[in-house]
Amino acid sequence: MSSAAATTAISTDSPEARRYNRIRRRLGIADFILGLVLLVVLLATGWSGTLRDLTYRAAFQNYTLAVFLYVLMLMGAGKVLGLGLDFYGFRLEHRFQLSNQRLRAWVWDEIKGLLVGVVLAAIVTELLYFIIREVPQHWWLIAWAVFLGLFVLLAQLAPVILFPIFYKFEPLQNEELKSRLVRLSEQAGTRVRGVYQWRLSEKSKKANAALTGLGNTRRIILADTLLENYSADEIEAVLAHELGHHVHRHILKSITVQAAITFVGFWAANEVLQYAIEHSNMFTGLADFANLPLLALVSTVLSLLVLPALNAYSRYNERQADRYAFRSLSSVEPFISAMNKLADQNLANARLPDSWSGSSTPIRRFPVA
Numbered sequence: 363m364s365s366a367a368a369t370t371a372i373s374t375d376s377p378e379a380r381r382y383n384r385i386r387r388r389l390g391i392a393d394f395i396l397g398l399v400l401l402v403v404l405l406a407t408g409w410s411g412t413l414r415d416l417t418y419r420a421a422f423q424n425y426t427l428a429v430f431l432y433v434l435m436l437m438g439a440g441k442v443l444g445l446g447l448d449f450y451g452f453r454l455e456h457r458f459q460l461s462n463q464r465l466r467a468w469v470w471d472e473i474k475g476l477l478v479g480v481v482l483a484a485i486v487t488e489l490l491y492f493i494i495r496e497v498p499q500h501w502w503l504i505a506w507a508v509f510l511g512l513f514v515l516l517a518q519l520a521p522v523i524l525f526p527i528f529y530k531f532e533p534l535q536n537e538e539l540k541s542r543l544v545r546l547s548e549q550a551g552t553r554v555r556g557v558y559q560w561r562l563s564e565k566s567k568k569a570n571a572a573l574t575g576l577g578n579t580r581r582i583i584l585a586d587t588l589l590e591n592y593s594a595d596e597i598e599a600v601l602a603h604e605l606g607h608h609v610h611r612h613i614l615k616s617i618t619v620q621a622a623i624t625f626v627g628f629w630a631a632n633e634v635l636q637y638a639i640e641h642s643n644m645f646t647g648l649a650d651f652a653n654l655p656l657l658a659l660v661s662t663v664l665s666l667l668v669l670p671a672l673n674a675y676s677r678y679n680e681r682q683a684d685r686y687a688f689r690s691l692s693s694v695e696p697f698i699s700a701m702n703k704l705a706d707q708n709l710a711n712a713r714l715p716d717s718w719s720g721s722s723t724p725i726r727r728f729p730v731a
């Protein structure tokens with residue numbers, strides 16, 4: 363994009379959209395800092411060790427149960443500390459007229475989110491300390507390989523297991539649109555196993571679409587908010603962008619990049635942990651799960667370090683997907699009008715709240731040439 367076009371693109375953002383995005387960004391930073399502070403305090407005060415002793419006693423000295431209780435306490439503490447920010451986020455969506463969700467429904471979603479988080483965190487942590495106890499010499503290498511497998515499995519299962527916990531999906535009724543989208547997917551060389559209507563309107567006024575899942579869970583999901591207000595040409599244009607991600611193998615590339623980063627992360631975690639065990643008496647050893655906040659801290663710091671590069675990489679991918687959309691559509695008009703409508707409706711770079719479900723529509727304003 364030329365600099366003139368980029369300037370136009372930025373200047374066409376409404377002041378309201380800029381304000382909303384600025385607050386969202388600050389909210390994200392505050393949330394991140396809060397998490398960091400919690401980890402540092404747990405380690406610096408020795409509370410992590412106290413918590414470990416407490417959970418050991420509560421678990422009648424059963425290691426596996428104690429690890430579970432420890433994760434439960436940690437997640438609970440994090441949730442309680444972050445509750446104010448979460449609620450502020452809920453209010454923010456209403457303030458900018460982006461949400462339909464009632465408080466009661468939001469609370470229920472938060473509870474479900476916490477439960478899902480606890481289950482996933484418990485599985486990961488139990489596996490981690492199991493590997494540490496079984497192969498203390500090369501735990502970080504084995505754990506890296508196992509987690510990579512889990513990551514791919516989760517990307518595959520998310521559309522059928524995770525998403526339905528929060529949203530209702532049903533097969534798209536509009537046969538004509540469905541066959542158009544399936545044809546477009548086939549042209550892109552992807553075999554889609556279904557087109558689904560995503561009932562987003564119950565919660566949000568935003569619109570979105572995504573190509574998610576892997577292998578036999580590969581599917582197109584279209585928000586009902588998109589289906590109601592966008593023409594078939596515009597919906598096709600949105601999907602063409604998503605298919606651009608597929609054609610350029612962005613999911614595979616992203617998994618490879620994640621694999622490289624987590625490889626460094628596990629290696630660094632092992633180094634830091636060995637150092638902490640030798641030079642301080644904070645932990646009794648590798649298998650002492652009181653060191654969990656230290657592992658989390660290492661991965662948090664690392665993710666912060668690679669964030670600018672990852673963002674740049676993601677922007678590069680988005681442009682590549684856009685170029686594919688331009689090439690595969692007979693006209694660029696529906697694409698531009700769809701992206702501008704999305705920018706108005708969503709005020710933001712709305713995405714599915716995950717990085718492993720595949721891609722979702724980028725929402726930003728296009729300069730109208």
Ligand SMILES: [Zn+2]
Binds near residue numbers: 724
């Ligand atoms: Zn995209």
